[in-house]
Amino acid sequence: MADTVKFELVSPERRVASMQVSAVRIPATDGDLTAMANHTPLITTLRPGVLHAEGPDGTVEFVVTGGFAEIGVEGISVLAEESHSREEMTQDKLDRMIEEAARKHNEAKGNFENEPGPVDDAAKLLSDMMAMGDHIGLDPKQPNF
CATH class of the missing domain: 4.10.860 (DNA Excision Repair, Uvrb; Chain A)
Incomplete structure (x- = not known):
């Protein structure tokens, strides 16, 4: 899948998600941003909010309370202080x-x-x-x- 990128969401306790995605909407401290394949590399801090991961099977939502997101050539990694799938909240x-x-x-x-x-x-x-x-x-x- 050429238009997808590897997405990892981890919290200190566990790996919350690992999947191929077409886009991830991240609740960054300075405002929401959407990361996709071939996005310019950057690191940003998170604010409490809902992270949306769009993949071949639809959109999955995760609640995050803060942390960091790294968008790189290899994929999108989010290290959240605390994170739960929307269904777990x-x-x-x-x-x-x-x-x-x-x-x-x-x-x-x-x-x-x-x-x-x-x-x-x-x-x-x-x-x-x-x-x-x-x-x-x-x-x-x-x-x-």
Whole structure:
């Protein structure tokens, strides 16, 4: 298949996916990007979101919470901090992810009293996590900031 490329998605615990794809839509920190065969090589960071892998058998979706994506000559590799197939996502998993992001936000507010950068970054992480939950049809319980 000349128009496909090898795609690997791994998290620290396991290999989540390994397949031939025609395109991968990646939730990058600076905005979504679509990688295909012969894409210019690059490395980008991930934000919490839904990664879409389009292959010969259709599109498969994965929830990622952050990490890195490397698009190279040999293929597309994504190392996610945490990743689950869309079918594996439950309300309990989303609640745990949001609680962890809220904890990090509160911790940043306590540790960086007069430094808005880290607090803003933690607030963005929490906001992205809640938006991801909403996007996949789960209830992102709105914690108090």
